Amino acid sequence: MFHPDVSRGVHRLEHAHVNLYLIEDDDGITVVDTGFPSTSGRIEKAVARIGRRVDDVQAVILTHAHFDHVGSAKRLHERWHVPVWAHRDEKFLAAHPYRYRHERNRVLYPVRYPAGIPVLARMTVAGALWVRGIEDVALFHTPDSRPTEPLDVPGRPVPVHTPGHTFGHCVLHLADRDTVIAGDAIVTLDPYTGRRGPQIVSGAATADSVTALASLTALADTGATHLLPGHGEPWHGGVAAAVEQAVATGPS
Template structure:
């Protein structure tokens, strides 16, 4: 297991960079919220990140899901086994997480792009990290209020496009925006860094994803935490403009 990099980007907000995907821990007193959970193979890395912020799995109050792709929910079935912890996301994405439907790049789409060395290396990692499973999170449910009554009191912002119910989470008091895969700052399949969109094959509806990003530019804060890539510091309007350019 590679040790994840954990950075406290604001008071109680810890950005975790795994080998190929990110997640976030939001602490409040002894309790904490986990936002996303990496691949199935990231289970031990998630536990390591929790320990690095001085918490244990018994103190997990809630899990928030930006979207239900395997690289963001893969560790959750094992992590939550036998635990009565709410798993919250938008109503549409809760159905996706329960695997009532599946929106994900197909093996054929990936194979068609595997002539590119970076895509080939990434696809090999997907397999080694357990990314071919179609397992979901049966206990996923829709959030009912905003802000959410969980550590950090995040405000969910539904941003469909990457998936039909993709959701970002805004932490106004901390000045932090968690963008999942709606807006990233890098990916294993590309060399460029900075605010950007994922390749088209990763989006359920790329045009809708672009439209959804427009609502993020007016939010307050200056720290952006993507599902892939480095944390980004600056105005959200600038990040959106760069991504859409």
């Protein structure tokens, strides 16, 4: 489902409970995350919905390289000849999107959290089990000693390193739009439990929940109003309030 202007010049495409975003400005479009293999055609239709062409897409950025965010990246890179950007600590995972660390055994989650079953079933139908990784990734890093520079792509997003869900996970701060694209640093739907509201993703897919919760401080420090998560509905009540709720909810 396509949702235009969830914040100024940022458009949301939701497919099988996974969100990706189109950042639009006069220079073109940046696609943030790519969903599943079957999402690529929907991305092309979303570009057309905002009156733009595929040629206007200048870059793809991955908040992280789990299979449900990297699913169409290789296809877009090869067909549209656009660079795919990711934090340098995501390089291995981008090429091998199923070989990620997680804290808890996923097998028991459908028993403990039956509300997650229909979510995971839709993701499977969308191609969650057939993702091809991508090796040709343009890498950026986020030095601790100085503020991160914006990426030279449409929208000029500033990557903020928020490790925990994965080791190279980054959110993208769009200060001029009062917005953070949060990836899975904080979500409003956990696919593994079916629970809604601001939270970190469960240990079934998170490498280190303690680190993930600690990283939320950097998210709150953006001071943004609009939080656009990788799963679930956007949150427009202030990032700091979403972080407070996620910390209170804790890991699962």
